[in-house]
Amino acid sequence: MTATTHDAHHEGPPSGFLRRWLFTTNHKDIGTLYLVFSLVMFFIGGLMALVIRAELFQPGMQLVDPYFFNQMTTNHALVMIFGAVMPAFTGLANWMIPIMIGAPDMALPRMNNWSFWLLPFAFAILLSTMFMPGGALAGGWTMYPPLMLQHGMALPFGIFAVHLMGISSIMGAINVVATVLNMRAPGMTLMKMPLFVWAWLITAYLLIATMPVLAGAVTMLLTDAFFGTHFFNAAGGGDPVMYQHIFWFFGHPEVYIMILPAFGIISAIIPTFSRKPLFGYSSMVYATASIAFLSFIVWAHHMFTVGMPLSGELFFMYATMLIAVPTGVKVFNWIATMWRGSISFETPMLFAIGFVLMFTIGGFSGLMLAISPADFQYHDTYFVVAHFHYVLVTGAVYSIIAAVYFWLPKWTGHMYDERLGKLHFWLSTIFVNVLFFPQHFLGLAGMPRRIPDYSTQFADWNMVSTIGAFGFGFAQLIFLWVVIKCVRGGAKATDQVWDGARGLEWTLSSPPPYHSFSEPPTIPSGETSPR
Amino acid sequence: MKVVKKRVAAWFGGLPFGLLLAANPALADLQLNMPKGVTQISREVYGLHMLITGICAVIGLVVFGAILYSVIRFRKSKGAVPAQFHHSTTVEIIWTIIPMLILISVAVPATKVLVGMYDTSKPDLTVKVTGYQWKWAYEYLDEGVSFFSTLAQEDNYARQLGSGRNVKDIDNYLLNVDEPLVVPVGKKIRFLLTSNDVIHSWWVPDLGWKKDAIPGFINEAWTLIETPGVYRGQCAELCGRDHAFMPVVVKAVSEEEFQRWLAEKKGPPAAKDTAAKTDEPAPTLAALTMDELMSQGQQVYQVHCQACHQANGEGMPPAFKPIKGSPVATGPVAQHLEVALKGRAGTAMASFAHLSDQELAAVITYQRNAFGNNVGDLVQPADVRAAR
Numbered sequence: 001m002t003a004t005t006h007d008a009h010h011e012g013p014p015s016g017f018l019r020r021w022l023f024t025t026n027h028k029d030i031g032t033l034y035l036v037f038s039l040v041m042f043f044i045g046g047l048m049a050l051v052i053r054a055e056l057f058q059p060g061m062q063l064v065d066p067y068f069f070n071q072m073t074t075n076h077a078l079v080m081i082f083g084a085v086m087p088a089f090t091g092l093a094n095w096m097i098p099i100m101i102g103a104p105d106m107a108l109p110r111m112n113n114w115s116f117w118l119l120p121f122a123f124a125i126l127l128s129t130m131f132m133p134g135g136a137l138a139g140g141w142t143m144y145p146p147l148m149l150q151h152g153m154a155l156p157f158g159i160f161a162v163h164l165m166g167i168s169s170i171m172g173a174i175n176v177v178a179t180v181l182n183m184r185a186p187g188m189t190l191m192k193m194p195l196f197v198w199a200w201l202i203t204a205y206l207l208i209a210t211m212p213v214l215a216g217a218v219t220m221l222l223t224d225a226f227f228g229t230h231f232f233n234a235a236g237g238g239d240p241v242m243y244q245h246i247f248w249f250f251g252h253p254e255v256y257i258m259i260l261p262a263f264g265i266i267s268a269i270i271p272t273f274s275r276k277p278l279f280g281y282s283s284m285v286y287a288t289a290s291i292a293f294l295s296f297i298v299w300a301h302h303m304f305t306v307g308m309p310l311s312g313e314l315f316f317m318y319a320t321m322l323i324a325v326p327t328g329v330k331v332f333n334w335i336a337t338m339w340r341g342s343i344s345f346e347t348p349m350l351f352a353i354g355f356v357l358m359f360t361i362g363g364f365s366g367l368m369l370a371i372s373p374a375d376f377q378y379h380d381t382y383f384v385v386a387h388f389h390y391v392l393v394t395g396a397v398y399s400i401i402a403a404v405y406f407w408l409p410k411w412t413g414h415m416y417d418e419r420l421g422k423l424h425f426w427l428s429t430i431f432v433n434v435l436f437f438p439q440h441f442l443g444l445a446g447m448p449r450r451i452p453d454y455s456t457q458f459a460d461w462n463m464v465s466t467i468g469a470f471g472f473g474f475a476q477l478i479f480l481w482v483v484i485k486c487v488r489g490g491a492k493a494t495d496q497v498w499d500g501a502r503g504l505e506w507t508l509s510s511p512p513p514y515h516s517f518s519e520p521p522t523i524p525s526g527e528t529s530p531r
Numbered sequence: 532m533k534v535v536k537k538r539v540a541a542w543f544g545g546l547p548f549g550l551l552l553a554a555n556p557a558l559a560d561l562q563l564n565m566p567k568g569v570t571q572i573s574r575e576v577y578g579l580h581m582l583i584t585g586i587c588a589v590i591g592l593v594v595f596g597a598i599l600y601s602v603i604r605f606r607k608s609k610g611a612v613p614a615q616f617h618h619s620t621t622v623e624i625i626w627t628i629i630p631m632l633i634l635i636s637v638a639v640p641a642t643k644v645l646v647g648m649y650d651t652s653k654p655d656l657t658v659k660v661t662g663y664q665w666k667w668a669y670e671y672l673d674e675g676v677s678f679f680s681t682l683a684q685e686d687n688y689a690r691q692l693g694s695g696r697n698v699k700d701i702d703n704y705l706l707n708v709d710e711p712l713v714v715p716v717g718k719k720i721r722f723l724l725t726s727n728d729v730i731h732s733w734w735v736p737d738l739g740w741k742k743d744a745i746p747g748f749i750n751e752a753w754t755l756i757e758t759p760g761v762y763r764g765q766c767a768e769l770c771g772r773d774h775a776f777m778p779v780v781v782k783a784v785s786e787e788e789f790q791r792w793l794a795e796k797k798g799p800p801a802a803k804d805t806a807a808k809t810d811e812p813a814p815t816l817a818a819l820t821m822d823e824l825m826s827q828g829q830q831v832y833q834v835h836c837q838a839c840h841q842a843n844g845e846g847m848p849p850a851f852k853p854i855k856g857s858p859v860a861t862g863p864v865a866q867h868l869e870v871a872l873k874g875r876a877g878t879a880m881a882s883f884a885h886l887s888d889q890e891l892a893a894v895i896t897y898q899r900n901a902f903g904n905n906v907g908d909l910v911q912p913a914d915v916r917a918a919r
Binding site: 059060061064066067070134138139147151233234235239240275276277280281283305307313314317318322324329336338340343357360365368371372373376381441444445446448450451452453456 | 563566575576580584590595597598601605607612615618622626627630634637638648649689690691693694696697699728729732740741746747748750751768771775776851876879
C-alpha cells in the first residue's frame, strides 16, 4: 500500500452537517446517531411516566382523563422499549463491535444508515397519533384485541410505526451477524470475542427470529380492523387468545433482547475495575446461549390467567423456573470476578454493581412470578410493574448508562466529570428504589396495573413512589449535563483510559480515528480471552 | 476506613427512610404483603408466596453479602492486589446444581396447589360471570337469577375529573358496587367466566386467584369461602377507559341467608317475566309525563350509558358512538328501541334488555330529548313492553 492511498483512507468526516449525518455510512457516526436518538426518546418516555405518576400521586382523578392516562401508559412503554432501550443497544453495537473485533466498519454500511434513519420517522408517526382525533394508542403496549380494535386513526398509524421499528431492528441485527461472522480480525476466534460481542450476536439472532412474528401479529390486527378478517374475533371463528400467544412468542425473547447486551456490558466493566479477568468466560457464553434458547419456550408465562390447560400451565411454569439457573450462573460469575480483585469505584463500576444488585432483585421477583399458582395473585398487578422496572430500569437502563460512562472518554477523547457522575449514580439509585420498591407492596396488597385511580388503601405507597419518580427523573438531567460537558471538553483521556481495561478498542487513540482498523490488528495467539 | 463507612452508609441511604415509614403511626396499617385470604386455596397460594419469598431472601443474603464483602475487602484503595484466577469447572457445576435442587423443591408444592386449583368438579353452585365495558353480570345458572353489578353511584360521581369530592371520605373508594355477588359460605362455587366485548379479568385477592374473562371463551374456576364477609377486588385486565372503575364485590353469607336472598331475588312469580330487578317498585305500565321520564332517564343514563357515551352524549368515537345528533336517537323510535334491547352485534353496544320497561322508556326518552336532540317524542313503558 502506498502512502497516498493510505492517507486518503484515513481522512476525517465529510464536511457539512447533512453530508456528515444524513448520508453517513460510518459506524461511529451511526452509533452516535442511535445513542443521541435514544437519549431524546428516554426523556420523552420519561415525561410520559411523570404524567402517570403525577396522576397517581393521590387517589381521585386530578389531572387527566382516564383515556389519556391509558395513552400515556401505552406510549411510555412503546417509546421506552423501541425508542430508548433497543436503539441505545444498537448504537453501542455500532460503535463498539467493529473496534472490539478489529473490523474497519460494519459489514453493511449503507443498510446501517437506512436502519437508523427509519427510526425518527417511525417515532414521528407514533407520537403524532397523540394529536389525531380519538388520541393515541391506549390499549397497552401489548396491543391485545379486541380492545385494540376499538381505536380510531391511531391504530393503522401505530401499526405502521411498529412495522418501521421492526424493519429497522431486523436490519440492524442482520448487520451485526454479518459483521461478527465475517469481519473479525485474523486470530480473533469466536471464543476470544469480548462478551459484549457474543451477547449481541445472540441478541441479533433473537431479533431476526422474533421481530417478523410481531409484524405478523400487528398485521393481523390491521386486517381484522380494516379488511374484514376475523383472526382474533371469536364471533367470526377467530381466537383472541391466539393473538396473545403470537405476541408473547415475540414478547418474551424481546425481554432478553433488552437484557443480553446488558450482560455483555457488565461483563466488560466489572473485570476492568476489578483488575482481574472475567471469571468463567466460556460458561458466560453458554449461559447466554441457554437463556436465549429458553426464551423461546416460556412465552405463555405472561398468560397464566387466560385459562390454559393444566399441562400447558405446568410446562410453562417449569421452563420459566429453569431460566433462573443460567441467569444465576451469570450473577455468580460477576461476583467471582470481583472476588479477590482490586476494585475501584469509578462511575461505570458503580452503575455495574448497582446493576448486579438490583437486577438480582428483579430476577427474584421474576422467579416468584414464574410460580403459576402464585402468579394468579401477582398477575397484572403493581408487583409485575415493580418486577419489570427493576429488570429494565435498574437492569437495561443502568447497563446503558454504565456503558456510556465507560466508553465516553474513548468516544470523545475527554474524561467526564467524575464528581457529577457519582452524584448521578447515588441520586438515581436512591430515588429509583423509592420509586419502584414500594410497588411490590402495592401489587401484593391488590393494586392492579394500568389504572389511573385507586382505592384509598393504596394511597401512601403511591405517594412515596411518585416522589421517587420525580427524583429519579430529575437526576437524569445530571446525566445529560455530564454528557454534554464531556463532549465539549475536559481532561484529555489516554488511549487505555482505565488502567484495568483490556481489548482492541483500548489500543486505538481517544477519540479513535474516523476510520479505524483499515488494516487488521494482530491478535496474539494463545492469549487468554480479552475481557 | 472513614471512606468505607461513608460508602456503606450511602448504600443503605434508603434504610432510614423505610424506618421512618415504619415508625409513623399513621402509616402503621400499611399493607405490605399478600392477604392470606379466606379459602383453603388462597392460604395455599399465600404459603407458596411466602416459601418462594423466603428462598429469595436467603439467596439474596448470600449474594448481596458476597458483593458487599468484595467491595469492602478487595478495594484498590486498601491496596488489594488482584488474583488472576478466571475459571473453575467445579464451582460452575456446584452453582448450577444447587439452584436446580432449590427450584425442584419449589416446583413440587407449586404443582400440587395448581392441580387443586384446576379441580372444578362437583360444584354445589355455578355462577356465570360476564365482563362488560365496564361492569360485571352475574348469573346463577340453576336458579334463573341474574343481575348486573356496577360501580356504586357515590364512587362514580367522586371519581370524575374535578368532582371536588374528597375520595378519602368514601369507605372502600372504588371498591363499592350497587349490587354485590352473594354466595353461601362452605359451598363449592364454580365460576364460568366470559366476556361480552373485550378481555376482562375477575379478581378478588381474598379468594387467591384471578381469571380472564374472554369473549368467545368460557373459563372455569372455583372457590369455597369459609368465613362470611364482604370481599373486594377489581378488574385486572386493561379493558379500556374505565378499567379502574369496575370493581368486584363478593358477599359471603350463611346458607340460610343465601337461600332467603335467592328467594327474594326470584321474587313473586308474576313479576318474573317483566324484570329481574325486584328491589324496585313493581313496574307500572301507566303513562308518565315528559318531566318524570326525563328525570328518571337522566339517572338511568348516568348509571348505564354515561361511561361510554359520556355525560354530554358525544361518546368516544370510533368505539363509542355519539348519541348527540345520532341517526338512532333522532330517527324512528322502533329502531332506537331495537338497539337498546338487542345491542349492536360486533360493537361494544350490549343489550340492555335486563333493564325494566320503565327504566328503558325513561332513558330512551332522555336520549331523544337531551344533548340538543329535541325530537320531542315520549316513549312509554308500554311501548317498550310491546317491542320486547
